[in-house]
Structures are given as C-alpha cells and as structure tokens.
Amino acid sequence: MVPAQQQQQQQQQSASFFRTNVVPLALMIVSPPAVQLVWVICYHYHGNALKALTAAPSHVWSNFPSMSTRAATLIVLFVTAQLVLLRLIPGPTFTAIPTPMGNQPQYKLNGVRTFIVTHAVLLCAYYLELFQFSVLYHSFGGMLAVLNGSALVITVLLYVRGLYFPTNSDSGRTAYGFIWDLWHGTELHPELFGVSLKQLVNCRFAMMGWSVAIVSFCGTQYEQFGFVSSSMLVSTALQLVYIVKFFVWEAGYFNSVDIIHDRFGFYIFWGCSAFLPSIYTLTSYYLTMHPMQWGVLPTAAMLATGLLAVACNFWADYQRQVFRASEGRCTVWGKRARMIEASYVTGDGKRRRSLLLASGWWGVSRHINYVFEICVALCWSVPAGASALMPYVYVLFLSVLLTDRAYRDEQRCAAKYGRYYEQYCTLVPYRMLPFVY
Structure with a gap:
C-alpha cells in the first residue's frame, strides 16, 4: 500500500473512532446534566441564560x-397507565417493513384513542380536585433528575438484554466497540410483556407525556394568573395539533429512522425518556410564568402560519403513506406517481423490493418532511417573543x-x-431545502 493510501486509511479510521467512540461518550457524560441546567436556567433564572x-458556579x-x-x-404512575392502555385499548395491528435480518x-x-382517554382522565382528575x-x-425538575438517573441504569440493562436475552x-x-454499543444499542426491536419498548417509550411515554405536560403548564398559568395568555394558547394549540x-x-412513524434503523440504546431511550420531556416542552414551560399577550391579528397570523406548516407536514407524510400502501399505484398532485423501484438483500439472504417516491412534496426534496418539522417548531416558539x-x-x-439525520439517512440509503x-438523487437533487441544501 502506497503512503498516500495508508494516510487516507488512517484518517478514515481516526474519523470513525471519533464519531463512534469519542462523541458518544462525551454526549452520554455531558447531556444529562446539560438538560437539567436548561431547567435551572428556565425555573430559577427566568430563562436568562x-x-x-455569569453566576457563581456554587449558586447554580x-x-x-x-x-x-x-x-x-408521578413517572411510575404515568408509565404504568400508558402500558396498561397500550395493552387494553383496541386498535388495528400494523406490520412494519422487514428489518435488516428479515423480521417484521x-x-x-390505538394512539388516538389512548390520547383521548389519557387527557379525559387528566381533566377529570383536575375537575374533581384530585390533581393540580x-x-x-413544580415537580418537573425532580422528574428530570429521576429520568436522567434511571435512563443511565436502564441503558446498561438494555445493553445486557440485547446481548443475552434478545x-x-x-x-x-457491532464492530465499533462497547461505547458505541451502549450509545447505539444492542437490539433493534426489544419487547416487554409483548409490547414494543420503542412504542411504549417513544410514542406513549414521550409523545403522550409531552402533551400532558404542556396541558398542565397551560393550566398552571391559569392557576397562577387567572388567565391563559394568547402566546400560551397559540403555542399549546400548535403543539397539540402536531402531537395529535x-x-x-x-x-x-413505525417506518421512520427512529424505528427501522436506530437501535434502542442510550441515544433513543434517553433521548425519548429524558431529553424530549425537558427540551420539547421548554417553550410552554417558559411561557407558564412569563405570559405574553399579543393582539388579535398577530395571534391569528401566528396560529394560521403554524397550522399551515402542520398541514404541509401531514400532507407530505400522507403522500408517502398512500404511495406505500398502494405499492406505487396512485396519483400524486394529479399525476401518476414517479418512483424508483429499488431492490436489496436483507441479512437473511432474501432479495426484497422498495419503492422510492419522487413525486409531490417528495419531488421537491428528499427530506422535505424535515423542513416542515423545523417550520412547525419555529411557529410554536415565536409566540414567546x-x-x-x-x-x-x-x-x-x-x-x-x-x-x-438527513446526512446519516443518505449514507444508509x-x-x-x-x-x-x-x-433517485438524480430525480430529486436536493436533500432538504431546495436550491440551498
């Protein structure tokens, strides 16, 4: 091997080691206290970072x-309730696409029904004065501490389970070592009591918990000030529409990167059980004690813009869902769906087929849904001023x-x-934002 090739190989190995060991280890050490620091800034310093x-470290x-x-x-009760509702509330069964090893x-x-039941119980408990x-x-900081601490322990248990009881x-x-396996996980689809842990944690605890939290913060503002500000109403409404x-x-969602590619390690488990509750709810948490009143026109404009962004996001998701369900035999924006028929081999040696949609919103960019996601998040943040x-x-x-994620998804595809x-990239040349990226 010539020196230039050796140098290139060494550089690639160094870059791989940095991405699969150094970065994950740093994130696992820094991230838990970082999200708690964000709560400290919001709760004790009124959002003034x-x-x-600049305060004394000991004071912080x-x-x-x-x-x-x-x-x-509070956490145990909510998780238990969501597990029971997931098992008991009826709903159709969805079979996901084959995994790399051919499993489905x-x-x-039953998410919509569970959402209705969960919030009905929450509001009834408040009305009956069983819950404020x-x-x-006020317990949110302590809950984050519990979630961060338990996430580290459960991550280790998930690591062991994936190796010995998958x-x-x-x-x-994987070939990347212990740190990466702890971060990325050792199992793609773990189950508990016949329930997918990804569905329980990602969907029921994280997403349902997000909704319960922002409704509670909205109620807290009413308890504190006797009214709910226009900024809180717009932000909460947009988040609830997005969650519904x-x-x-x-x-x-069960065909998204989180489910079909990312294993259930620290990255997904801690991200959904601790990071999502702390960061995704932050706008509402801040607005609770910092109400901001907007006029009728600005309020209507912010709400309409946010709803449009959510509608476009849903529209794009719906186009792809119909396309997959019909196996490409559909029209998109009034025209026959344009697509690439791709074949690949899974880990069990079987050749399989995938259809890549290149029409409608998916002809604008390969990850147009990510653009809409960012727009929606901006729309429910702007009311805070x-x-x-x-x-x-x-x-x-x-x-x-x-x-x-768009970059990683491109590499995998x-x-x-x-x-x-x-x-496919020739048909749809832009990764996210047309003419930019």
Whole structure:
C-alpha cells in the first residue's frame, strides 16, 4: 500500500473512532446534566441564560434538581397507565417493513384513542380536585433528575438484554466497540410483556407525556394568573395539533429512522425518556410564568402560519403513506406517481423490493418532511417573543438534529440501494431545502 493510501486509511479510521467512540461518550457524560441546567436556567433564572452562566458556579449547582419520591411516583404512575392502555385499548395491528435480518415487528395502532382517554382522565382528575396542574410544573425538575438517573441504569440493562436475552435476531454487538454499543444499542426491536419498548417509550411515554405536560403548564398559568395568555394558547394549540397528527400518522412513524434503523440504546431511550420531556416542552414551560399577550391579528397570523406548516407536514407524510400502501399505484398532485423501484438483500439472504417516491412534496426534496418539522417548531416558539433564548432551544436543536439525520439517512440509503439511490438523487437533487441544501 502506497503512503498516500495508508494516510487516507488512517484518517478514515481516526474519523470513525471519533464519531463512534469519542462523541458518544462525551454526549452520554455531558447531556444529562446539560438538560437539567436548561431547567435551572428556565425555573430559577427566568430563562436568562447569561445571568445563570455569569453566576457563581456554587449558586447554580445549588439550584440543580434532586430526585424526589413525588417525582418518581408521578413517572411510575404515568408509565404504568400508558402500558396498561397500550395493552387494553383496541386498535388495528400494523406490520412494519422487514428489518435488516428479515423480521417484521408488529404494533397496535390505538394512539388516538389512548390520547383521548389519557387527557379525559387528566381533566377529570383536575375537575374533581384530585390533581393540580401546578404539581407537575413544580415537580418537573425532580422528574428530570429521576429520568436522567434511571435512563443511565436502564441503558446498561438494555445493553445486557440485547446481548443475552434478545427479542429477535436484529441484535448483538457491532464492530465499533462497547461505547458505541451502549450509545447505539444492542437490539433493534426489544419487547416487554409483548409490547414494543420503542412504542411504549417513544410514542406513549414521550409523545403522550409531552402533551400532558404542556396541558398542565397551560393550566398552571391559569392557576397562577387567572388567565391563559394568547402566546400560551397559540403555542399549546400548535403543539397539540402536531402531537395529535403524530398519533393519527403513528403507522408512518413505525417506518421512520427512529424505528427501522436506530437501535434502542442510550441515544433513543434517553433521548425519548429524558431529553424530549425537558427540551420539547421548554417553550410552554417558559411561557407558564412569563405570559405574553399579543393582539388579535398577530395571534391569528401566528396560529394560521403554524397550522399551515402542520398541514404541509401531514400532507407530505400522507403522500408517502398512500404511495406505500398502494405499492406505487396512485396519483400524486394529479399525476401518476414517479418512483424508483429499488431492490436489496436483507441479512437473511432474501432479495426484497422498495419503492422510492419522487413525486409531490417528495419531488421537491428528499427530506422535505424535515423542513416542515423545523417550520412547525419555529411557529410554536415565536409566540414567546424575543425576550429570552430558552423558548428557541428546541427549534435550534431540531435544526441540527434533522440536518445530521438527513446526512446519516443518505449514507444508509446509498449503502442499501446502491445505483438505485443514485438514480433517485438524480430525480430529486436536493436533500432538504431546495436550491440551498
């Protein structure tokens, strides 16, 4: 091997080690205290990050939340309730696309019904004075402490389970070592009591919990001030519409990157059980004690823009869902669907087929749904105004996350489909934002 090739190979190995070991380890160490710091800034420093960062470290540290029995009890009750509802509430069964090893996990589609039951119980409990919304608001820091602590322990248990007690053949170690396997996971579709842990954690705990949290924060503002501000109403309404859309489209989520590609390790488990509750709810959490009133026209404009973004997001998802269900025998925007028919071989040696949609919104860019996701998040953050950075942390994070996810998805698709994906990229040249990226 010539020196130039050796140098290139060494550079590639160094880059791979950095991405699969150094970065995951750093994120597993830094991320849990970072999300708790965000809560400290929002709760104790009224969203003023500069004030918190210039304060004495000992003062900031003294405000960090600690675990509490109340916080742990709230979490256990909610998880148990969601597990029971997932098992008991009827719904059609959805069979996902084949995994790399040829397995096809199944999911119960009862998300909308579970959403209705969950929120009906929440509102009834408040009406009967069995529960105050402010309890969740003031216990939120302690809940984050419990979630962060338990996530680290459960991640290790998931690592061991995937190696020695896997649900199916999509499991085991990778070639990248212990750190990566802890971060990325050792099992693609783990189950507990016949329930998919991804559906329980990602959909029922994270997404349902997000909705319960922002409704509670809205109620807390009413308890505190005697009214709900226009900014809170717009932001909460847009988030609720987005979350309901998620459960209506839940079958589509089971064909997303989170489910079909990412294993159930720290990245997904901690991300959904601790990061999502802390960051995704941040705009509403900030607005709870910082109500901002807008006039009728600005309020209507923000609400209409946000609803349009959600509608476009749903429209794009719906186009792809209909396309897959009809196996390409459909029209998109009044024309016969344009597509690439790709074939690939799974880990069980079988040749399979995938159809890549290149019409409608999916002809505008290969990840147009990510653009709409970012637009929606911006729309429910804008009502908070420009008084603090905290309400915009989520949309900033989402922009970075989805840009990176689009890149990773491109790499996987190129490796999976080969020349077929090259043809697809020729038909749809833009990755996310037309004429830009």
